[in-house]
Amino acid sequence: MQFIALTSIGVETLLVEELQGLGATITKQTIGSVRFEADSLLAQQICLQTRFATRIMLMLCEGSDIKDKDALYSLAKKIAWSEWFGVQQSFAIEFSGTNAELKNSAFSGMVVKDAVVDYFSHLQGERPNVDKTRPNVRIVGKLNKTQCALYIDYSGPRLSDRGYRTKQGQAPIREHLAAALVKRSGWLNDVTQPLFDPCCGSGTLLIEAAMMAQNIAPGLNKRFAFQDLPGFRDAKFKAMKQALRDAQVTPNLWLIGHDVDESVLAVAKQNTERAGFAELINYRHSDANGLRSPAKRAGVVLSNLPYGERLGGMAELVNLYRNLGASLKQHFHDWQVGLLGTDESLFNLLKLVRTKTYKFKNGPLDVLLNLYQLDARQVSRSARTNELHFENSSAFANRMKKNLQGLKSWLKQNDVEAYRAYDADIPEYNVAVDVYPNHAVIYEYAAPKNVDEQIAEKRLQDVITLTAQTLNVDAENIAVKVRKKQKGENQYEVLSRQDRILEVNEFGAKFKVNLFDYLDTGLFLDHRLARRFIAQNSKDKRFLNLFSYTGSASVHAALGGAKSVMTVDMSKTYLKWAEENFELNGLRSPRYRFEQADCLKWLEQAQGQYDLIFLDPPTFSNSKRMDAVFDVQRDHIQLFTWVKKILSSNGTLLFSNNKRGFEMDELGLLSLGLKATCISDNTISPDFKRNKQIHNSWLITHA
Numbered sequence: 001m002q003f004i005a006l007t008s009i010g011v012e013t014l015l016v017e018e019l020q021g022l023g024a025t026i027t028k029q030t031i032g033s034v035r036f037e038a039d040s041l042l043a044q045q046i047c048l049q050t051r052f053a054t055r056i057m058l059m060l061c062e063g064s065d066i067k068d069k070d071a072l073y074s075l076a077k078k079i080a081w082s083e084w085f086g087v088q089q090s091f092a093i094e095f096s097g098t099n100a101e102l103k104n105s106a107f108s109g110m111v112v113k114d115a116v117v118d119y120f121s122h123l124q125g126e127r128p129n130v131d132k133t134r135p136n137v138r139i140v141g142k143l144n145k146t147q148c149a150l151y152i153d154y155s156g157p158r159l160s161d162r163g164y165r166t167k168q169g170q171a172p173i174r175e176h177l178a179a180a181l182v183k184r185s186g187w188l189n190d191v192t193q194p195l196f197d198p199c200c201g202s203g204t205l206l207i208e209a210a211m212m213a214q215n216i217a218p219g220l221n222k223r224f225a226f227q228d229l230p231g232f233r234d235a236k237f238k239a240m241k242q243a244l245r246d247a248q249v250t251p252n253l254w255l256i257g258h259d260v261d262e263s264v265l266a267v268a269k270q271n272t273e274r275a276g277f278a279e280l281i282n283y284r285h286s287d288a289n290g291l292r293s294p295a296k297r298a299g300v301v302l303s304n305l306p307y308g309e310r311l312g313g314m315a316e317l318v319n320l321y322r323n324l325g326a327s328l329k330q331h332f333h334d335w336q337v338g339l340l341g342t343d344e345s346l347f348n349l350l351k352l353v354r355t356k357t358y359k360f361k362n363g364p365l366d367v368l369l370n371l372y373q374l375d376a377r378q379v380s381r382s383a384r385t386n387e388l389h390f391e392n393s394s395a396f397a398n399r400m401k402k403n404l405q406g407l408k409s410w411l412k413q414n415d416v417e418a419y420r421a422y423d424a425d426i427p428e429y430n431v432a433v434d435v436y437p438n439h440a441v442i443y444e445y446a447a448p449k450n451v452d453e454q455i456a457e458k459r460l461q462d463v464i465t466l467t468a469q470t471l472n473v474d475a476e477n478i479a480v481k482v483r484k485k486q487k488g489e490n491q492y493e494v495l496s497r498q499d500r501i502l503e504v505n506e507f508g509a510k511f512k513v514n515l516f517d518y519l520d521t522g523l524f525l526d527h528r529l530a531r532r533f534i535a536q537n538s539k540d541k542r543f544l545n546l547f548s549y550t551g552s553a554s555v556h557a558a559l560g561g562a563k564s565v566m567t568v569d570m571s572k573t574y575l576k577w578a579e580e581n582f583e584l585n586g587l588r589s590p591r592y593r594f595e596q597a598d599c600l601k602w603l604e605q606a607q608g609q610y611d612l613i614f615l616d617p618p619t620f621s622n623s624k625r626m627d628a629v630f631d632v633q634r635d636h637i638q639l640f641t642w643v644k645k646i647l648s649s650n651g652t653l654l655f656s657n658n659k660r661g662f663e664m665d666e667l668g669l670l671s672l673g674l675k676a677t678c679i680s681d682n683t684i685s686p687d688f689k690r691n692k693q694i695h696n697s698w699l700i701t702h703a
Contacts, residue, residue, distance in 0.1 A: 551578025
């Protein structure tokens, strides 16, 4: 009988060795799968014992010229389906792949379903039912161009789900990949040596290691799809399982897991208890930044290091890798080390020479397992954590120190808590650094295409290190983000979820900021003087804030004594944020209103009169009210046409935008009976003076 075993990319060779060791004959190895020959009993044993396969399927047939639905129907119709299930049983179709004629996999699945139904109807005058949720038999079709194969799902639910894991950490790995890492680490050569995971997360690596060391078949407690197929013999299957239990061993194991997140450690302990290894694995709360050897005897360090997928986490990762490399060389002499990660430039921060690298796929992510031997030569390499990739990176730190010195008196006089300390002052270090109380945000501007990506990554790592040192800020409190043009509603997208909220004071107002979860923090620092103008000129005024973001200008208007405040934005998230900012400042009144709306549409239909309007539109916007994408340069006169209707006779519009090189259409403005005064220089504070085009500001009134 022909079978196919599926697995993750990078695990195929281990799967081949495993299948051969169990007695199967390998017929073909491809990316993510291995074909093999086995009888039914051996196939059942493989389902019980495999650590590296995610699924086993029994091959029914293959077709090499399946171009359209007729060919697919014929391929499926010729199979003797009655050998596998009867009319009283249910089945389901799972189909993947397309070609020029078969463009929809759901349609192809229907074709196969029709062929199966017609087979039984012609043969017995009855047909089995389709059950998509709990079928007795699941038929699998895979189409690649004109090559099509039909299978029966032999193993059932994913083999990598061992049953002990109900929750997982931030960078989880599947159990079969964890088993592959344990195998590649070399620890199985001597399972009595310590195995230490300093970032153990939900404990998967250590649990898989315990199962492998004790020769525990991972599928002993699973139910398999083959148990519903004809020819299955329960007695033989039970005897096979008992033989596997009898083959288990109980060596002395030394398994240690540390993690900085106590909630994740609690999950690891629960998973370990479900797996039956509560007495075998020792967990402890510990930060990998200050790593120390957990045992006197040298062993193996094996860990799935945190990934940099979430926004803002890069500074923590740079700090972790630098410290980890130093700690390993200082405290882990003669240990073997296996570290899984995604970023080659981060691995370089370890300052370790690898002995071997294995490439895998962890879900959609390309990951590397790097192996290191901490022998005397390796340990003698520099263990300093403050090494920079480039000597001239110190110029970045010196410039930021100079900027901070120049801002010192202004910051003190104005009691400013959040400000910009550096803004691409040196072209090679194309970042902006904003300072918040005990925190910092580094915005990396998108690099030109002619800049080598690896060089840019190394410069950014130097920037992170020097920012932490210069500002005396912990790496975990530095958010790192990439600045690029935002299209449509991307500017509103939540990019991670940490819910780390700070409170910032500004000219007597309080604001909630979130440095890590969004591209912007909730407070546009370059607009602080515009907000102060609003506070100073809003007393007894009817105030309107369009494109309000988190309502900071509205708060200043309310604190300045505005008669009424209307706050409008398209984002429900940011309007809620605005309401929280009002609450933070003790502002509660029916005179303060919040409205979620497309601001352009709202403005076009607006009624009533306002004495002070703040209009800060995006440079571009995909508003449905425009024939094309809204462009502030092209469409600002249309904006003013709508604004004029609601601007009181003595009213003032404070108009601002961030478009570089923006030019006011003064003739168009004059034709509307409006006049404008540019006040950009008056609304750019000293920390933004180095970037004259950070924004444009105008006061517009009736002529």
